[in-house]
Amino acid sequence: xxxVTQAQTEISVVEKEDVTLDCVYETRDTTYYLFWYKxxxxxxxxxxxxxxxxxxxxxxxxxxxxxxxxSTSSFNFTITASQVVDSAVYxxxxxxxxYKLSFGAGTTVTVRx
Amino acid sequence: xxxxxxxxxxxxxxxxxxxxxxxxxxxxxxxxxxxxxxxxQGLRLIYYSQIVNDFQKGDIAEGYSVSREKKESFPxxxxxxxxxxxxxYLCASSIWQIGGAFFGQGTRLTVV
Numbered sequence: 001x002x003x004v005t006q007a008q009t010e011i012s013v014v015e016k017e018d019v020t021l022d023c024v025y026e027t028r029d030t031t032y033y034l035f036w037y038k039x040x041x042x043x044x045x046x047x048x049x050x051x052x053x054x055x056x057x058x059x060x061x062x063x064x065x066x067x068x069x070x071s072t073s074s075f076n077f078t079i080t081a082s083q084v085v086d087s088a089v090y091x092x093x094x095x096x097x098x099y100k101l102s103f104g105a106g107t108t109v110t111v112r113x
Numbered sequence: 114x115x116x117x118x119x120x121x122x123x124x125x126x127x128x129x130x131x132x133x134x135x136x137x138x139x140x141x142x143x144x145x146x147x148x149x150x151x152x153x154q155g156l157r158l159i160y161y162s163q164i165v166n167d168f169q170k171g172d173i174a175e176g177y178s179v180s181r182e183k184k185e186s187f188p189x190x191x192x193x194x195x196x197x198x199x200x201x202y203l204c205a206s207s208i209w210q211i212g213g214a215f216f217g218q219g220t221r222l223t224v225v
Contacts, residue, residue, distance in 0.1 A: 037216075043201060045156075045216040091155060100146070100171070101205075101214055103155040 003027060004094050006104035013082055014112050021077045021107050023092030029053075032096040034068065034075045039089040039106070051075065082111045116140065119204050119217035125225050126191070126198065134189045134220045136204035145187035146214055149173060150201040159202075162187055191222065199224045 005024045013019050025034065036048040049059065051068050059066050063083075067076045079086050092104045117138045126132045138145065144163050148156040158171030162181040176195025181187055187206075191198045201221050205214035 042218070043221070044218040045203060045205075047215055100158055100161060101156075103157075105155045 003096075003102040004092050004104035006092055006107050008107045009105070010108045010110070012110045012112065015083060016081050017111075019079045019082050019086075019109060019111075021079075021090050021092070021109070023075045023077065023104060025073050025075065025092070025094045027073075027094060027096045029096040032094060035093040035095070035101065036066065036075075036077050037091045037093065039091065041088070045091070048077075079109070082109075084111050084113055087111045117204060117206055117215060117217035119202075119220050121220060122218065124220055124222045126222060128224055129193045131190055131192050132222065134191070134202055134204075134222070136187045136189065136217060137185055138187075138204075138206040138217075139185060140206055140215065141184070142206035142208055142215075143184070144207045144214075145181065146205040146207070147171075147177070147179065147187070147189045148203045148205065150203060150219075156203060159189065198222055 003026050007022055011019055032053045034051045038046040038048055049066055056068050056070055063080045065078045087110050089106045089108050091106045093101045095101050120135045124132060146161040147159040149159055150156050157173050159173055159177050160168055160171050160179045162168035165181055165184050168179050168181050176192055178190045201219050203219045204217045207214040
């Protein structure tokens with residue numbers, strides 16, 4: 001069974017628009033970690049955030065913000081006032097009882113100038 | 114600088130040959146992982162290792178082999194048994210009980 005679902009395959013926005021990436025996860029564990037990664041065209045994965053299952057506080061880091069809702073098993077990611085440099089593939093991932101990362105299929109974000 | 118180093122960045126292999134991808138980390142992480150990424154797809158786990166001299170198969174281990182003789186190193190061999198090896202390979206390391214990972218820059222393998 002798929003553990004992480006990113007329903008949006010591609011999102012295209014104009015610079016300065018906000019963009020929200022959806023992530024829905026599935027786990028039976030009470031302790032787990034959720035992650036977001038950015039993959040720019042160069043290919044490497046850039047770690048953005050890790051959130052444990054006991055901390056539902058939303059987080060903001062500059063133009064990035066994350067909304068974690070256990071009730072809906074979602075961990076959504078918003079880029080505010082998008083820039084061209086935000087163009088990348090974004091992955092949501094889950095680490096639960098076996099500590100391995102399960103990745104979603106990724107969402108390609110294209111920001112047009 | 115602390116980090117994960119993968120080499121080479123690009124690798125070409127003839128059909129029937131084995132090739133080894135290098136992964137070195139100086140983050141003092143116990144766990145290391147190998148993932149495969151195909152175009153337009155997410156990452157799939159090939160092998161992972163929690164500690165030295167121990168490793169486990171991931172979701173797509175067939176046609177691959179690994180070793181973990183040193184904490185810092187986790188090389189991946191793509192054998193001739195792997196029928197479709199052309200892909201982007203990413204190595205990662207982490208603190209095991211926290212999960213999650215920091216990634217290297219990847220090796221793009223092409224069969225010619």
